[in-house]
Structures are given as structure tokens and as C-alpha cells.
Amino acid sequence: MxxxxxxxxxxxxxxxxxxxxxxxxxxxxxxxxxxxxxxxxxxxxxxxxxxxxxxxxxxxxxxxxxxxxxxxxxxxxxxxxxxxxxxxxxxxxxxxxxxxxxxxxxxxxxxxxxxxxxGESRYGAGRGQSQMMMLTIGTGIGGGIVVDGALHRGAYGIAAEFGHLRVVPEGHLCGCGARGCFEQYASGNALMRHAREAISAAPDAAHNLLARGNGSIEGLTGKHITEAAREGDMVALAAFNTTAQWLGAGIASLSVLLDPACVVIGGGVIDAGEILLAPTRAAVERYMPFQGKHPSPQIVAAELGNDxxxxxxxxxxxx
Ligand SMILES: [Zn+2]
Known part of the structure; x- marks a missing residue:
């Protein structure tokens, strides 16, 4: 002992x-x-x-x-x-x-x-921030809220389930049973959907990306999209940019509810780093209500990873 x-x-x-x-x-x-x-x-x-x-x-x-x-x-x-x-x-x-x-x-x-x-608010990317929120972006989108330095739990366990905010009336069906949820547009699964759509829109430009998945859309994974984007593949970058548009718009809307100083992005999708974060920051600026009248939150990558x-x-x- x-x-x-x-x-x-x-x-x-x-x-x-x-x-x-x-x-x-x-x-x-x-x-x-x-x-x-x-x-x-x-x-x-x-x-x-x-x-x-x-x-x-x-x-x-x-x-x-x-x-x-x-x-x-x-x-x-x-x-x-x-x-x-x-x-x-x-x-x-x-x-x-x-x-x-x-x-x-x-x-x-x-x-x-x-x-x-x-964990991120105490020891990671949100250290020292008493008003922060985190979006954990994997197959879906999970969330957490720290208000006045304390975790906000809500009454019945569904506080910060950001993934299920309705962002598109009668949009894609979600696993929660509702339609048009945020995670259908801005999660890792959504990144794959945006990639499939980008490939369909520009099949001639998609050869290099498709080759990573043995020539088929079905063979592609999120890792393939990230690797291709890192090498400047325009189709893969388009998929990230579309995801970032939705993500930034969502963060801007959440800001009028929570007014965080810091938004930490975690989950598997953040392996892409600035490929996702830079267009997300630009989208937050574009969609933020009262833009220019107040500081925007910092948008940063999680630091603790799987820990x-x-x-x-x-x-x-x-x-
Ligand atoms: Zn949902």
C-alpha cells in the first residue's frame, strides 16, 4: 500500500x-x-x-x-x-x-x-475559466457546462445535451427520436455525411480521397478524411468546412444562452486540430448575435484526450 x-x-x-x-x-x-x-x-x-x-x-x-x-x-x-x-x-x-x-x-x-x-475545466484547456462549455464531438455530440466555476447538472440529467438541439426543422432523423438535431449536422458522423455529399458533388476531384477507402465511399473513415485534409485534399477540406459551419453556428446560438468565455472542443474529431477549429472560429464570428458588440468566446482544443x-x-x- x-x-x-x-x-x-x-x-x-x-x-x-x-x-x-x-x-x-x-x-x-x-x-x-x-x-x-x-x-x-x-x-x-x-x-x-x-x-x-x-x-x-x-x-x-x-x-x-x-x-x-x-x-x-x-x-x-x-x-x-x-x-x-x-x-x-x-x-x-x-x-x-x-x-x-x-x-x-x-x-x-x-x-x-x-x-x-x-476535467478540462480543472486541469485541461478550460483551466482558470469560470464560465466555459465543452462539446465532445464523436459519433454524436456530448456537452458539459461550467457556470460560476461549478458543473451545471440541471434537474433531470439532460442539461448540456447540446447534440439534440433542433437546428433544422424536419431535418435528418436522429437516434433520440427527434428530427433535425445538431449532432446530425456537426458530429463525426455528420462529417462523414458531408464528405459523401462533397464526393457526389465533385466526383472527378474525389479520386484521391476515395482511393484511401479502397475506391468506395463505404470504405472511408473519419481518419481517412482527416489525413486527406491534412494533405490539402479539397474534397476532405470541404467536408470539414461544412461541419465547421454548423458547429460555429451552434456555438454562436449557445453563446446567447450561456455566454461562455471559453469553448473546449474534444472527442475524436478534434484530432483534426486547426483544420476544424479555424473554420469553426470564423463561423462563430459570422453567426454570432450582436457581433462586434462583445468579445467572442475562445474556441480551443481539449487537452486531456481520453484521460x-x-x-x-x-x-x-x-x-
Ligand atoms: Zn437528437
């Missing part, structure tokens, strides 16, 4: 393929990690896997508490999974109770995008 004078806590990030736990110090540094495969059946098996990861870590370090980052709607008291669209057998469970009786420590539960936003959930959840367990 390693003694440490600092207050340590554990953050656990529940992903689709692995449950990753880490012991984190008060500087946001991960001291050690342990991981197990995510049981596909969810439910009790997943709950026990999380407890096993935590119990493995507590054999190495003395910790004060545990924060768990999970996809789904979490009650405002940070105990209950109100709904888990992507995890079987967890709807309505009091996860705080289920885990704390297995590990003998205080436990808090947090939505994954919220935990990531908190944001573990670091954020661990810090929430300390606060």
Missing part, C-alpha cells in the same frame, strides 16, 4: 469496450490505472466489473472516494442512472449505492460528457 500525503481519489470511465479506472492526485495527475473489458450484457455484470477495477486500485493506494463517468442521464443528486440508452440493464438503478456497498467508499456518479468537461473522464470523475469525488 502506497502512502501519499495528498488527497487521492479514483476516477472510473465506462466505455463501450473497456472500464478504465485511475488513481488521481489533487494536481489531476493519474498515478496508476487498471482496466477490464466492458461486459456486453451490462447490468449486474458491468456493476461488478466496475467494483473489481476499483478494488484492484484500492489495494495499491489509499483513496478518499470514487467518481464514475457513465453515458446516460444521471440524477441531480449524482446517484441514480435515470436512463442509459447505450447500456443494457441499468435503467433506474441506484449505481451510487450498488458500487459503494461493494467498495466501502463514498461514490459519485456523473454523466460522461459532464465529467470530461469538468478527461477519469480525471474529471476523480476530481468530482474530491469536491
Amino acid at each position: 502506497k502512502e501519499n500525503l495528498e488527497k487521492l481519489s479514483i476516477g472510473v470511465d465506462i466505455g463501450g469496450t473497456k472500464v478504465l479506472g485511475g488513481v488521481v492526485d489533487s494536481q489531476g495527475k493519474i498515478l496508476t490505472t487498471h482496466r477490464k473489458d466492458t461486459p456486453k450484457q451490462g447490468g449486474e455484470a458491468l456493476t461488478q466489473t466496475i467494483a473489481d477495477v476499483i478494488n484492484e486500485l484500492t489495494q495499491q493506494y489509499k483513496v478518499e472516494g470514487v467518481g464514475i463517468s457513465a453515458a446516460g442521464f444521471v440524477s441531480s443528486d449524482r446517484k441514480t442512472m435515470l436512463a442509459t440508452p447505450n447500456i443494457s440493464g441499468w435503467n433506474g438503478i441506484n449505481l451510487e449505492n450498488e458500487i459503494s456497498i461493494r467498495v466501502g467508499l463514498p461514490v459519485v456518479i456523473e454523466n460522461d460528457a459532464n465529467a470530461a468537461a469538468w 478527461a473522464g477519469v480525471v474529471g470523475a476523480a476530481d468530482l469525488a474530491r469536491n
Whole structure:
């Protein structure tokens, strides 16, 4: 057992393929990690896997508490999974109770995008910003809001679900059941759609891009689009620019709600860096209400990458 004078806590990030736990110090540094495969059946098996990861870590370090980052709607008291669209057998469970009786420590539960936003606000790209929001852009768009230096949770777990703001009346059907949601236009999946449309619009210019996917649109991945854009491929850049138009317009609209000083962009799409951020900043300027009458928020790339959930959840367990 390693003694440490600092207050340590554990953050656990529940992903689709692995449950990753880490012991984190008060500087946001991960001291050690342990991981197990995510049981596909969810439910009790997943709950026990999380407890096993935590119990493995507590054999190495003395910790004060545990924060768990999970996809789904979490009650405002940070105990209950109100709904888990992507995890079987967890709807309505009091996860705080289920885990704390297995590990003998205080436990808090947090939505994954919220935990990531908190990690970035404490130790990453949003450091020192008391008004910030984060958009985690992967297959969909997750969000987190920090207001006056505190995470904003809302009443029923759906605060900061920015991906489901309606931006196009009767637009593309979304996985949430509504139409025209933001994530249908500005997510990683949307980037692929914009790429397919750019290829159809200019098939002669798309040969180089298509070659990366063995000649077919179906063979292309987000990574291919990013690599091609880095090399200046005009079709790939057009897909990023279209995505950035939607993203910037969305951030401008969100600014009249939250007035953030800083907007952190994370998730897989941010691997493209300035290829996405530069046109997004330009679009924020273009679409911002009262443009020129107030400063625009800084738009910056996330810094913690895949560690944001573990670091954020661990810090929430300390606060
Ligand atoms: Zn939706």
C-alpha cells in the first residue's frame, strides 16, 4: 500500500469496450490505472466489473472516494442512472449505492460528457475559466457546462445535451427520436455525411480521397478524411468546412444562452486540430448575435484526450 500525503481519489470511465479506472492526485495527475473489458450484457455484470477495477486500485493506494463517468442521464443528486440508452440493464438503478456497498467508499456518479468537461475545466484547456462549455464531438455530440466555476447538472440529467438541439426543422432523423438535431449536422458522423455529399458533388476531384477507402465511399473513415485534409485534399477540406459551419453556428446560438468565455472542443474529431477549429472560429464570428458588440468566446482544443473522464470523475469525488 502506497502512502501519499495528498488527497487521492479514483476516477472510473465506462466505455463501450473497456472500464478504465485511475488513481488521481489533487494536481489531476493519474498515478496508476487498471482496466477490464466492458461486459456486453451490462447490468449486474458491468456493476461488478466496475467494483473489481476499483478494488484492484484500492489495494495499491489509499483513496478518499470514487467518481464514475457513465453515458446516460444521471440524477441531480449524482446517484441514480435515470436512463442509459447505450447500456443494457441499468435503467433506474441506484449505481451510487450498488458500487459503494461493494467498495466501502463514498461514490459519485456523473454523466460522461459532464465529467470530461469538468476535467478540462480543472486541469485541461478550460483551466482558470469560470464560465466555459465543452462539446465532445464523436459519433454524436456530448456537452458539459461550467457556470460560476461549478458543473451545471440541471434537474433531470439532460442539461448540456447540446447534440439534440433542433437546428433544422424536419431535418435528418436522429437516434433520440427527434428530427433535425445538431449532432446530425456537426458530429463525426455528420462529417462523414458531408464528405459523401462533397464526393457526389465533385466526383472527378474525389479520386484521391476515395482511393484511401479502397475506391468506395463505404470504405472511408473519419481518419481517412482527416489525413486527406491534412494533405490539402479539397474534397476532405470541404467536408470539414461544412461541419465547421454548423458547429460555429451552434456555438454562436449557445453563446446567447450561456455566454461562455471559453469553448473546449474534444472527442475524436478534434484530432483534426486547426483544420476544424479555424473554420469553426470564423463561423462563430459570422453567426454570432450582436457581433462586434462583445468579445467572442475562445474556441480551443481539449487537452486531456481520453484521460478527461477519469480525471474529471476523480476530481468530482474530491469536491
Ligand atoms: Zn437528437
